[in-house]
Amino acid sequence: MAGGIPLQHECNLEDPEEMFLWMLTALPGMEEQAPMLVPPAWARKWSKRLYDAGARFHPEEQTVKYIPPPQKSSALYAGSGRWVKMGESPTPEETAPSISGLSIAEKREVVKQLQEEGYIPAAVTGPEQDVAEVSSHGD
Incomplete structure (x- = not known):
């Protein structure tokens, strides 16, 4: 996972521990603070809890996606990734290699x-x- 941030394309969406893991990144209200509020091991347990409680991922209903922070950003800006509407492309700054x-x-x-x-x-x-x-x- 890029810099430890769980990204949708890197998660196994068939695994209950990863199905929702990527959705727990940059939660509303904390977007600028930290990409993950809890250690990934806890977030994996939360993902499984959501699955066990009946939640399922329906990609055809997905309306937003997460774009991680630029590769060249420092740890100071590690939480600067953003959620955008499906179809919106990352900026060149976000995709340019460091x-x-x-x-x-x-x-x-x-x-x-x-x-x-x-x-x-x-x-x-x-x-x-x-x-x-x-x-x-x-x-």
């Missing part, structure tokens, strides 16, 4: 690909420089 974990060489490759596709003029990046990369991540 490049913060890429090495300098990988970032250069991304720039090269964007140049090749015409999104960045070649003159913007300037001449290739010989630089050393320092990482605090041990790699």
